[in-house]
Amino acid sequence: MRYISTRGQAEPRLFSDIILSPLAPDGGLYMPAYWPQIEAQTLAAFRDRPFAAVAAHIFSLFDNEMDEAAWRALCEKAYGHFNHPQVTPLRTLSEGLHLLELFHGPTLAFKDIALQILGPIIERKLHQRGERLCIIAATSGDTGAAAIKALAGREAVDLFILHPKGAISAIQRRMMSVCQAENVFNIAIDGSFDDCQSMVKAMFGDEVFSQELNLGAINSINWARIVAQMVYYFTSAVALGAPEKRLAYSVPTGNFGDVFAGAAAQKMGLPISMLAIASNENDILTRTLSSGAHRLEAVRKTLSPAMDIQISSNFERALFELSGRDGALVSRLMEDLSKTGQYHLSPEMLSSLRDTFFAHAVDDHATSAMMTQCLQEYDLLIDPHSAVGLVAAQKMRETGLVVDHLISLATAHPAKFPETVLKATGRKAPLPEAIKAIEDLPERLDVLPNDLDRVKKYIKARTRATKQ
Numbered sequence: 001m002r003y004i005s006t007r008g009q010a011e012p013r014l015f016s017d018i019i020l021s022p023l024a025p026d027g028g029l030y031m032p033a034y035w036p037q038i039e040a041q042t043l044a045a046f047r048d049r050p051f052a053a054v055a056a057h058i059f060s061l062f063d064n065e066m067d068e069a070a071w072r073a074l075c076e077k078a079y080g081h082f083n084h085p086q087v088t089p090l091r092t093l094s095e096g097l098h099l100l101e102l103f104h105g106p107t108l109a110f111k112d113i114a115l116q117i118l119g120p121i122i123e124r125k126l127h128q129r130g131e132r133l134c135i136i137a138a139t140s141g142d143t144g145a146a147a148i149k150a151l152a153g154r155e156a157v158d159l160f161i162l163h164p165k166g167a168i169s170a171i172q173r174r175m176m177s178v179c180q181a182e183n184v185f186n187i188a189i190d191g192s193f194d195d196c197q198s199m200v201k202a203m204f205g206d207e208v209f210s211q212e213l214n215l216g217a218i219n220s221i222n223w224a225r226i227v228a229q230m231v232y233y234f235t236s237a238v239a240l241g242a243p244e245k246r247l248a249y250s251v252p253t254g255n256f257g258d259v260f261a262g263a264a265a266q267k268m269g270l271p272i273s274m275l276a277i278a279s280n281e282n283d284i285l286t287r288t289l290s291s292g293a294h295r296l297e298a299v300r301k302t303l304s305p306a307m308d309i310q311i312s313s314n315f316e317r318a319l320f321e322l323s324g325r326d327g328a329l330v331s332r333l334m335e336d337l338s339k340t341g342q343y344h345l346s347p348e349m350l351s352s353l354r355d356t357f358f359a360h361a362v363d364d365h366a367t368s369a370m371m372t373q374c375l376q377e378y379d380l381l382i383d384p385h386s387a388v389g390l391v392a393a394q395k396m397r398e399t400g401l402v403v404d405h406l407i408s409l410a411t412a413h414p415a416k417f418p419e420t421v422l423k424a425t426g427r428k429a430p431l432p433e434a435i436k437a438i439e440d441l442p443e444r445l446d447v448l449p450n451d452l453d454r455v456k457k458y459i460k461a462r463t464r465a466t467k468q
């Protein structure tokens with residue numbers, strides 16, 4: 001399999017190249033040159049196989065450098081220590097309505113499913129090349145912890161995580177700062193998440209710094225993350241009777257990575273009738289689907305902070321598909337977006353977007369109300385992101401969509417957002433046993449000012465990364 005850029009101006013690359021350098025030199029995102037097809041018979045056989053086996057099969061379709069048996073070994077290790085034997089179990093709420101629980105990983109959010117496998121993949125590829133990588137990432141909470149859990153103690157990488165000081169929950173901070181591994185550095189920046197993000201972008205944009213330190217990125221545009229996220233669409237669909245049954249999904253959406261993985265599974269032959277893009281008050285994609293105009297607005301703070309995003313990076317991948325893989329057109333749209341803060345879809349693109357996706361924006365009031373309703377009706381605590389998904393699922397059903405099963409993705413454990421859960425339900429969401437220990441461990445982090453040069457010096461003095 002080769003990978004091509006959504007902007008059409010980069011050399012085709014192999015899986016191992018695009019994992020270590022996920023952004024194409026023309027500014028685009030990598031896409032597989034074709035969609036591997038999974039036949040109905042193979043789909044049906046997934047029904048009796050464990051999560052790791054299905055994951056290995058799907059990864060091997062996207063990376064011909066490693067065979068399925070080698071993938072199986074990596075996947076078994078990655079998914080073997082989740083807090084649930086099925087890794088991503090389904091919970092039936094009522095006839096035909098299910099939650100797909102994606103929060104049984106070590107840091108209690110769905111980011112673990114991709115990062116737990118991305119860690120070993122990166123290490124393996126680096127060993128083959130005899131390189132070390134210096135990974136720098138900004139986090140508003142969930143990604144940082146998942147990346148640390150996935151990369152702590154790995155010889156071939158150093159990991160620097162920037163978070164806005166005081167702007168993440170105590171549990172989110174502890175999940176990162178209790179890590180004592182020598183290759184992990186937590187930096188609390190005296191600034192906002194946007195400040196952290198801009199510094200990371202500036203470091204990647206500094207060619208000398210980036211080459212010298214061999215910088216690597218693990219953000220949500222990394223193709224391996226999308227592949228890992230396809231797996232639970234397949235496992236949940238076959239568990240509910242696909243390919244014979246008709247299914248639709250509702251996906252709490254920020255960067256569009258998770259919901260795009262669903263669209264990819266559909267392209268590969270999984271019969272999904274509709275995918276709901278569930279957003280909070282940051283409703284850019286809902287506005288796009290209703291008007292065809294994709295227009296940036298200021299980011300609003302909501303009860304579901306992991307989705308407080310205006311720039312849904314992976315949406316570029318959907319544009320590429322909608323345009324019939326027209327890289328020149330995607331380039332033009334992305335240029336419009338960066339120059340004018342907006343672009344417009346043609347009537348044809350808008351209509352094919354609506355063939356696959358439904359979109360609904362959920363305000364904080366409706367989010368809280370859904371959390372309360374889940375407690376009353378199902379005796380269940382859910383986190384605010386999962387609540388956004390369920391509200392959109394309900395809306396999608398009200399449009400008259402006829403399916404056998406509606407599956408709403410639960411992207412975080414309620415204990416990760418204790419204050420919001422308590423306020424909506426009057427209940428405290430207890431931390432799972434496996435995580436409780438972090439409450440007593442010593443923390444390790446450094447506080448730095450919002451000053452790019454100081455941060456660069458800090459990183460340069462500590463990284464061991466080299467490129468051969």
Ligand SMILES: *Cc1c(COP(=O)(O)O)cnc(C)c1O
Binds near residue numbers: 109253411
């Ligand atoms: C990251 C995240 C999302 C958004 O996922 P995208 O792939 O960025 O659309 C939703 N919910 C939670 C809890 C998250 O951490």
